[in-house]
Amino acid sequence: xxxxxxxxxxxxxxxxxxxxxxxxxxxxxxxxxxxxxxxxxxxxxxxxxxxxxxxxxxxxxxxxxxxxxxxxxxxxxxxxxxxxxxxxxxxxxxxxxxxxxxxxxxxxxxxxxxxxxxxxxxxxxxxxxxxxxxxxxxxxxxxxxxxxxxxxxxxxxxxxxxxxxxxxxxxxxxxxxxxxxxxxxxxxxxxxxxxxxxxxxxxxxxxxxxxxxxxxxxxxxxxxxxxxxxxxxxxxxxxxxxxxxxxxxxxxxxxxxxxxxxxxxxxxxxxxxxxxxxxxxxxxxxxxxxxxxxxxxxxxxxxxxxxxxxxxxxxxxxxxxxxxxxxxxxxxxxxxxxxxxxxxxxxxxxxxxxxxxxxxxxxxxxxxxxxxxxxxxxxxxxxxxxxxxxxxxx
Amino acid sequence: xxxxxxxxxxxxxxxxxxxxxxxxxxxxxxxxxxxxxxxxxxxxxxxxxxxxxxxxxxxxxxxxxxxxxxxxxxxxxxxxxxxxxxxxxxxxxxxxxxxx
Numbered sequence: 001x002x003x004x005x006x007x008x009x010x011x012x013x014x015x016x017x018x019x020x021x022x023x024x025x026x027x028x029x030x031x032x033x034x035x036x037x038x039x040x041x042x043x044x045x046x047x048x049x050x051x052x053x054x055x056x057x058x059x060x061x062x063x064x065x066x067x068x069x070x071x072x073x074x075x076x077x078x079x080x081x082x083x084x085x086x087x088x089x090x091x092x093x094x095x096x097x098x099x100x101x102x103x104x105x106x107x108x109x110x111x112x113x114x115x116x117x118x119x120x121x122x123x124x125x126x127x128x129x130x131x132x133x134x135x136x137x138x139x140x141x142x143x144x145x146x147x148x149x150x151x152x153x154x155x156x157x158x159x160x161x162x163x164x165x166x167x168x169x170x171x172x173x174x175x176x177x178x179x180x181x182x183x184x185x186x187x188x189x190x191x192x193x194x195x196x197x198x199x200x201x202x203x204x205x206x207x208x209x210x211x212x213x214x215x216x217x218x219x220x221x222x223x224x225x226x227x228x229x230x231x232x233x234x235x236x237x238x239x240x241x242x243x244x245x246x247x248x249x250x251x252x253x254x255x256x257x258x259x260x261x262x263x264x265x266x267x268x269x270x271x272x273x274x275x276x277x278x279x280x281x282x283x284x285x286x287x288x289x290x291x292x293x294x295x296x297x298x299x300x301x302x303x304x305x306x307x308x309x310x311x312x313x314x315x316x317x318x319x320x321x322x323x324x325x326x327x328x329x330x331x332x333x334x335x336x337x338x339x340x341x342x343x344x345x346x347x348x349x350x351x352x353x354x355x356x357x358x359x360x361x362x363x364x365x366x367x368x369x370x371x372x373x374x375x376x377x378x379x380x381x382x383x384x385x386x387x388x389x390x391x392x393x394x
Numbered sequence: 395x396x397x398x399x400x401x402x403x404x405x406x407x408x409x410x411x412x413x414x415x416x417x418x419x420x421x422x423x424x425x426x427x428x429x430x431x432x433x434x435x436x437x438x439x440x441x442x443x444x445x446x447x448x449x450x451x452x453x454x455x456x457x458x459x460x461x462x463x464x465x466x467x468x469x470x471x472x473x474x475x476x477x478x479x480x481x482x483x484x485x486x487x488x489x490x491x492x493x494x
Contacts, residue, residue, distance in 0.1 A: 129419035140404035147400035364460040
């Protein structure tokens, strides 16, 4: 009888139900993970990433599971251990997280994004580059605000990059500059990207007139196959020569695009877009979610980061719209300023929002292809901004 | 970092992003001009036909709802396996039963 009691007692002591009583914050994090799962599964907010992030968060906060050890990563950052020790002593999520820390997953995601992206609208209308640049204003506005409320420069740069509305870029930069804040920054980036249809339209209506929103744009000029093939090569040479720190991200983006456009590597393009992208998405989302452990995540700083992320998104939209309005005036009313808001990356969600708002003002307005130009320019712009921030604060 | 320094970094940062993408814009424009095949001089055009009511952008719509027109264009692009921006639609006309 005493043996049974002893065994049951030990079983109880080693169970998560017993251990969770030691710190209520673990329970809060499990509930938060369930809320995020609800948002991903039921509300369909960026489900491909949010489901994995939420599940990683759930696993890392189960007492006793020991799947992720932030203290090991503190030692790695301090330079006292290497990846080898992490593989030997870490849990499953520690091993998966090596792909984030080394910058592998975001770059591979960019390879898939490149293979899925059509730069044709940008080549047809290179002026879209200016709108893609203007929407990066949110990054630097949020960076300044973060400094004002007391964040160190490296963390402020990571918070600012949320304004780029590009999940892989945000994860890539944050894993280099402020890995301790990776979870809140990644969650903010992906949540706000999913909420773009709610965040952007009020700002778009506030900053543009009905007449401006009604503007119909001329059909884009045709783009040849040769131009589409040359584009990724030219962008890689120019931008990576200018900012070598951005080469892993931009290089993979452009390689992915080249596999699609060249027409001779269809199998590679297909793998990058589908199998590889899906696998990396699972690893990336789980390991990013794993960094949200209760003792690191439930702080006032997390709330500040979430709020600053929203401000970054709003300023990014404002920046794109203001330059859109200027270009509208300079072109004599030929450019619909709504397409400026699509400069915030978030492909193709932001372009769809511009299309919807344009069509609400004028049902015969088709802005989607025009908005795709600033949209893909925003991807390049946010990668450039990330490379610059890494060069400054890395 | 002081607020003044942060402001300076922000100004520098957005300037670098603008400069990079502006130069890229010029490069893309130049290579577009160099690689676009030159069109032959167009023959003197006949007087343009009057624009049909309800035309959307460059596409002339005759008895066609803009939403239907968008759907037709998307279906054609999908059937041909070509991106929409590589196709040029001149007009879309709904054919009635008598015209078939």
